[in-house]
Amino acid sequence: xxxxxxVDAMRRAIDLARTPGVALGPNPRVGCVILNPxxxxxxxxxxxxxxxxxxxxxxxxxxxxxxxxxxxxxxxEPCRHTGRTGPCTSALxxxxxxxxVFAQSDPNPIAAGGADELRAAGIAVESExxxxxAEELNVPWTIAVGRGRPYVTWKSAxxxxxxxxxxxxxxxxxxxxxxxxxxxxxxDEVDAVLVGTGTVLADDPALTSRSDDGSLRxxxxxxxxxxxxxxxxxxxxxxxAAPTVQLVTRDPREALxxxxxxxxxxxxxxxxxxxxxxxxxxxxVDRVIWYVAPALLGAGANALGDxxxxxxxxxxxxxxxxxxxxxxDVRIDARFEGLT
Ligand code: AOF
Ligand code: ZN
Numbered sequence: 001x002x003x004x005x006x007v008d009a010m011r012r013a014i015d016l017a018r019t020p021g022v023a024l025g026p027n028p029r030v031g032c033v034i035l036n037p038x039x040x041x042x043x044x045x046x047x048x049x050x051x052x053x054x055x056x057x058x059x060x061x062x063x064x065x066x067x068x069x070x071x072x073x074x075x076x077e078p079c080r081h082t083g084r085t086g087p088c089t090s091a092l093x094x095x096x097x098x099x100x101v102f103a104q105s106d107p108n109p110i111a112a113g114g115a116d117e118l119r120a121a122g123i124a125v126e127s128e129x130x131x132x133x134a135e136e137l138n139v140p141w142t143i144a145v146g147r148g149r150p151y152v153t154w155k156s157a158x159x160x161x162x163x164x165x166x167x168x169x170x171x172x173x174x175x176x177x178x179x180x181x182x183x184x185x186x187x188d189e190v191d192a193v194l195v196g197t198g199t200v201l202a203d204d205p206a207l208t209s210r211s212d213d214g215s216l217r218x219x220x221x222x223x224x225x226x227x228x229x230x231x232x233x234x235x236x237x238x239x240x241a242a243p244t245v246q247l248v249t250r251d252p253r254e255a256l257x258x259x260x261x262x263x264x265x266x267x268x269x270x271x272x273x274x275x276x277x278x279x280x281x282x283x284x285v286d287r288v289i290w291y292v293a294p295a296l297l298g299a300g301a302n303a304l305g306d307x308x309x310x311x312x313x314x315x316x317x318x319x320x321x322x323x324x325x326x327x328x329d330v331r332i333d334a335r336f337e338g339l340t
Contacts, residue, residue: 002129005039006101009073010130014103016046017055017075017137022189024219026263028138030055032074034063037098042066050263054079056088060095068096075103075134077127078118079111089117099124103134107146143286144265149256153287154269154276155186156303157329163297164273169202178327179291183270184209186289190221191264194255195271197227197246206236207270216241222264226255226275252282277305280316283336288318290332 002010016031023029027047032055034043043066045058053061056078060067072078078088078100092100100123106112115125135142140151157175158164165171173180187193187209199205209217220242225231226249237244245262247255252275259267269279279285309315318334325331 002101002126003039005035006071006073006126007129009033009035009039009041010075010101010103010134012041012044013055013073013075014130014133014137016044017134019046020048023138023141024049024189024266025191026050026265028076028141030074030076032056032059032072034059034067035071035073036066037069037071039071042070051084053085054088057085057091060091060097063095069098071099071101072097073101073129075137077102077104077106077112078114079106079108080114080117081111083111087114089114089121092118092123093121097123099126101126101129103127103129103131104138104142105131107142140266140286144260148260149253149284150191150259150264150267151286152256152267152269152279152284153186153190153289154279154285155183155289155291156276157183157291157293158303159293159295159297161296161298162303163300164303165301166297167299169301171203174295174297175291175293175329176327179293179329179331181212182291182326182331184211184217186268187221188217188219190266190268192222192224192259192266193268193270194224194226194259194275196275197225197229197231198274199270199272200225200231200235200237201229202272204236205270206239206241208242221268222259222262224255224259224264224267226250226252250278252279252284256284273302273305276303277307280304281307285336287321288332288334288336290334291326292330292332294328294330 013031013033017029027050030047043059043063047055080089144151207223223244226247320334322333
């Protein structure tokens with residue numbers, strides 16, 4: 001059982017984990033607090049992203065010799081692998097830590113197993129303390145690492161009658177400036193934005209993350225294009241404003257695999273109906289963010305093409321997780337039933 005002081009410390013560790021903002025790339029957000037034997041905090045730390053020291057190592061450095069006999073409270077099971085940095089288990093054992101309290105078990109098969117190693121070294125270990133709160137910190141990362149493929153958020157913007165373009169193909173703009181500004185914030189929170197070559201040829205999108213004044217944000221997601229057709233040399237995607245990769249495949253699974261190999265853990269799917277249909281059909285969409293403009297186009301392209309549903313018995317239902325109004329538009333966040 002974790003003591004009340006340890007549970008309080010876990011709350012602080014969860015707050016610390018949030019400090020660097022959204023988790024990006026291959027590493028989760030992690031926070032750590034060290035308590036002396038009477039439950040007073042003596043050190044703290046948080047992880048600042050891939051390549052930087054893990055939260056436990058930051059806190060241990062701050063505690064110095066006082067770590068001997070102390071309790072480490074950390075939001076994620078300490079890792080036992082040598083990745084970009086050394087194993088946290090060795091650092092904890094070496095510092096003479098007496099007890100480790102953690103929240104979420106590490107879903108990463110390469111890093112997992114730390115708890116057993118600590119126990120084998122004679123350290124008392126308490127797990128699953130405020131684990132749901134801690135998992136909330138890293139939902140896309142947890143799902144991506146557990147599945148071994150990036151977490152996929154599909155964003156779409158359509159009229160009330162589900163159209164994403166008019167009969168002549170024109171589509172700018174269906175949703176409001178407010179909704180479009182939110183999309184730039186979404187891009188800021190993912191590792192890659194994915195479209196098909198068809199969208200590049202039809203719309204020539206920039207796919208950068210821009211502030212309200214139109215200026216480029218400091219961090220840019222990778223612009224990923226999948227498909228076999230070449231990207232025209234004068235396409236905006238090749239303007240150098242952000243990294244661009246072409247995934248020379250039409251297979252969604254292969255595209256995600258390539259992205260995962262280059263450390264992408266969260267993808268924003270922004271392509272047209274063909275790409276969206278392929279991902280939905282393959283069961284590769286985790287979350288949907290849908291902007292609905294209170295407008296009608298009648299004829300024109302549908303937001304989604306064939307997903308293999310021919311009779312209503314095979315309908316694909318989603319669970320709504322949030323509804324909000326964005327300017328004149330409505331945003332619906334949903335996930336597919338059976339998926340987290
Ligand atoms: C921890 N504490 O603060 C973090 C952990 O490539 P590396 O060495 O940075 O390792 C990344 C993996 O280690 C990551 O996928 C996750 O499993 C774990 N992250 N573990 O004990 C931390 N950030
Ligand atoms: Zn570690």
